Amino acid sequence: MADQPTPEHTGAGGPPAPRRTRNRGATALIGTLLAMLGFALAVQFRSNSQTDALAGAREADLVRILDDQNSRIDRLQGQISDLQAAKQRLSDSGSNNVAARQEAQRQADALAVLTGSAPAHGPGIRVNIIDPQHALAAEQLLDVVEELRGAGAEVIQFGPVRIGTSSAFTDTGSGVSLDRTELRPPYEVLAIGDPRTLSTALNIQGGVVNTVHAAGGEIDIAEQSTISITVTRPIPTPSYATPAGK
Amino acid sequence: MIAAIALVIGVLLGIVFRPTVPLWLEPYLPIAVVAALDAVFGGVRARLDGIFVAKVFVVSFVSNVLVAALIVFMGDKLGVGGQLSTAVVVVLGIRIFGNAAAIRRHLFRA
Numbered sequence: 001m002a003d004q005p006t007p008e009h010t011g012a013g014g015p016p017a018p019r020r021t022r023n024r025g026a027t028a029l030i031g032t033l034l035a036m037l038g039f040a041l042a043v044q045f046r047s048n049s050q051t052d053a054l055a056g057a058r059e060a061d062l063v064r065i066l067d068d069q070n071s072r073i074d075r076l077q078g079q080i081s082d083l084q085a086a087k088q089r090l091s092d093s094g095s096n097n098v099a100a101r102q103e104a105q106r107q108a109d110a111l112a113v114l115t116g117s118a119p120a121h122g123p124g125i126r127v128n129i130i131d132p133q134h135a136l137a138a139e140q141l142l143d144v145v146e147e148l149r150g151a152g153a154e155v156i157q158f159g160p161v162r163i164g165t166s167s168a169f170t171d172t173g174s175g176v177s178l179d180r181t182e183l184r185p186p187y188e189v190l191a192i193g194d195p196r197t198l199s200t201a202l203n204i205q206g207g208v209v210n211t212v213h214a215a216g217g218e219i220d221i222a223e224q225s226t227i228s229i230t231v232t233r234p235i236p237t238p239s240y241a242t243p244a245g246k
Numbered sequence: 247m248i249a250a251i252a253l254v255i256g257v258l259l260g261i262v263f264r265p266t267v268p269l270w271l272e273p274y275l276p277i278a279v280v281a282a283l284d285a286v287f288g289g290v291r292a293r294l295d296g297i298f299v300a301k302v303f304v305v306s307f308v309s310n311v312l313v314a315a316l317i318v319f320m321g322d323k324l325g326v327g328g329q330l331s332t333a334v335v336v337v338l339g340i341r342i343f344g345n346a347a348a349i350r351r352h353l354f355r356a
Contacts, residue, residue, distance in 0.1 A: 027300070031249060031252035033307050034249045035256035036256060037283070038253040039256040040256075041260065042261050047272075058273065
């Protein structure tokens with residue numbers, strides 16, 4: 001194939017001597033051109049890989065890229081607001097749950113104290129009633145409890161019995177029973193409430209103290225900063241009534 | 247051989263000197279490089295075909311680069327620079343592929 005003469009080849013050919021000089025010049029020229037090409041290649045590679053590709057971009061391309069970016073921003077911002085709304089919703093329901101649970105726990109605690117199903121402690125008074133003649137009947141003992149309740153006692157223990165909503169004093173032939181538990185003097189009464197108010201209520205004119213003294217007994221009231229009542233009552237289970245609205 | 251050495255020297259110079267492309271040259275340099283590559287592939291093919299002529303190579307090299315740059319310049323002025331550069335790259339790419347195929351046939355007889 002190399003021997004095949006072509007018009008171009010023959011056209012470029014000439015006398016041997018000038019051709020050699022021309023060839024040398026042409027080689028140098030080709031070398032220069034290719035060196036320039038290599039240089040440009042290297043430069044272009046570097047500038048493309050290192051510098052910001054946007055620097056050499058055309059105006060129209062830049063506008064298109066900007067549009068793309070803007071629509072992308074819109075899309076992402078839509079996603080952001082969606083996700084934030086979802087997060088808000090979730091955290092709201094979470095905190096609502098916590099608040100509801102705390103409220104329910106608070107109510108349960110309060111009710112447990114009131115119904116007597118949980119131990120309780122707090123400031124209050126300790127009352128000792130000595131009744132050597134067994135002269136105090138159920139009515140007088142009930143007065144003690146009523147007086148304490150009226151003075152705002154929240155938890156009352158009478159003898160070994162925790163007072164609840166269904167507590168009842170009953171006269172038996174031999175004495176007094178409270179919720180089917182026989183009471184024996186001396187009676188010890190614990191009440192949680194404001195100690196000042198409670199003792200004042202018992203000392204009121206014609207009140208419990210007077211009654212006990214009139215019955216020939218002794219009464220001793222001690223205000224204490226901490227009264228601990230550990231006796232509990234079983235949780236009453238209503239057989240007939242159900243809460244309305246549930 | 248000399249051409250290949252010159253190419254390598256050029257690449258090395260470009261790597262060593264790390265010049266930055268002037269802003270006015272930035273749109274034209276990539277197209278010019280592709281056009282020059284086309285000329286080089288054409289030259290290699292002609293060499294293998296045994297019809298290589300230095301004058302033809304030099305003229306085609308320079309004119310390729312100049313015409314490519316001119317087309318891009320005109321395209322920029324007409325407002326179709328992006329599309330025209332793409333067109334130039336496509337045409338030159340096809341030519342490079344054709345030349346590369348011819349070279350391959352020469353080298354591997356396949």
